[in-house]
Amino acid sequence: MKKIKLTAILLTVLMLMLAGCGSTAPKNTVTSAFDYDTSEIAKPEIDLSNAEGVLKDVLDKGVLVVATAPDNPPYEYVADDGKTLSGSELFLAKYIADILGVELQIETMDFGAVLTAVDTGKADLAMAGFGWKKDRAENFELSIGYHSSTAGSSCHCLMVRTEDLEKYDSFDDFDGQMVAAQAGSLHQMYVEDQMPNAVLELVSGFDQAILNLSTKKVEALATSCSVARQYAEQSGGTLSKSPLEFDLSMYGAYEGTVVGAKKGETSIIDVMNQILTFVNENAIYDGMYQQALDETGMIDGEE
C-alpha cells in the first residue's frame, strides 16, 4: 500500500514538473509583435461580417498569427540582434492585420515547418515566399499572387559560377545538370516548369544552395534577381547572376508570392484575395518592397 502511494506521489511530481519546467523557462525571444506603420497606406473596404473558421477566431482573439521563415531577405529576415524581424512580406502581413483590425504576431521557424504550422493551427497564415503549386494547392488554401511591379521583385533568374557564365545560353543547356532551389519555394516551381530536363536539387535553406553552387555540387541555382545580385557581389566575383530569367507570364493571377492557409479555410483566403487584389491594383507592395530593400541595403533594378 505504502509503495503505491509513493509511486502516485512520484508520478504527480513528475507531471507537475513537466508543466512547471515550461513555465519557469525564459520568455520566448523570437516570436514577437511586429511594428510597421501602415496608417499612411490606402486600405480596401472589406466585409468581415461573414467570417468563418480561422478568420472568425482571428477576429475574436484580436490576434493574427503569421508563420514565416526569416532567412529570405528582403522578403523576411532577422536583424543582427537575432530578435527584430523585418522584410517586405512582414510589412504586408502587418498591413493585412491592420485591415482586419487585429494585432500581428509572427511565429518564426524553419521554412519546411511553416506550412505545418498552419496545418496544426499554430499559425493562421503562412507567408514565407511561397509560390502557387499544384500539389500545394491541393493540400492548402492559397491566395492569389502578389508582387512588386518594380523590376527586381518580379524578376527571378539563375545564378551560376562566373567561369560558367558563357557556357549556358538557354535553359535547355542545363538538361541533365543539377540545379538547386529552396524546397517549396517559387523557384522550385520555376525550375520544374521551365527547366523540365534539369535535375532539381532541393535544399532547405538558401545558404545551402549558395554553398552547393560554390562547391560545384550544382551547376546553377534559382533565385530572385535581387538576391542573386547581392550574393554575386558578396562572393567577390566567383558567382554571377545569369542573364537567364524565368518567364512569369504563364502563371497569370498566381504570379508572385501567395499566402497559405489550412485546407478548407476559404473564408480567410477570400478576404486575402480581396486585400491582395487591392494591393496589386494600387501597387501597394512596391513601397513595402522598396523599404525592405533600403533597410537591407540590397541592390535592385536593372544592371
Add this chain to the structure above:
Amino acid sequence: MGPGVIEVFLQYWPMFLNGLLGTLKYAAIAVFFGSVLGALVAMCSLSKNKIIRFICSVYVNVLRGTPLLVQMYIAYFFVPLAFESLSFLAKEQCVILSLILNSSAYVSEIFRSGINAVDKGQTEAARSLGMTSVHCMQKIILPQAIKNILPALANEYIAMIKETSLAGTFMLYELMYTRTLLANKFLTWQPLFIIAAIYLLCTMVLSKLVGMMEKRLSVSD
C-alpha cells in the same frame, strides 16, 4: 568567396557570443531539469513494481529511439494540440521541453547503471544489519553511485551542447542560429567554420574539466 573566416568573426563576434551563451543556457536547463526528472525515472525503473518498470522502459526507449529533431517537431506542433492545457507554451518552451525530456531519458540510464554498478553485496550487508531499503539507498548505495554518475552526467552536458544546435531549426537564439542570421547578410560558409571552432573549443575545455573531476573522484578508490 567574399570575406574570410577571421574577418567575419571579428566583425560579428558579439553575435557568436550571444549564440554561445544561448547554447550553454539551453544545455544547462536541459541537463539540470533532465537530471531531476531522469533521477525519478531511474528510481521508478529500479522499483519492484512491474507496471512502473514497464512504463519507464517505454519512456526511455521512445525518447532514446527517436531523433531529437522529430521530438522537437512533435513537442512544438502536437503537444499543445493533444493537451489543451499546455497550449500556453511558447515555441521556446516547447523546444526546451523536448530537450529536457530527451535529456531525462539519457540521464535516467546513467543513474540506473550507476546504481546497478554498486556491488549487490553492499545492499545485502546493509539490509542484514537492519537498514530499511530507503535508508540503505541513501546512506550506502547513492554515495558510491554518485562517483559513477557525476562524470557521465558531465559528459551528457557536453553531448547536450551539441544537441541544442537543433533548436536553431526553430529560430531559437543559439550558436547554430547565427548561421541563419549571417545567411541573411549573404555570408554562407564562414559561419560554419566559426561555429565548428566554438563548439570544439567548448567541448574540449569541458572534457578536460570532466577528466580532472574524474581524477578527484577516484582518489578514494
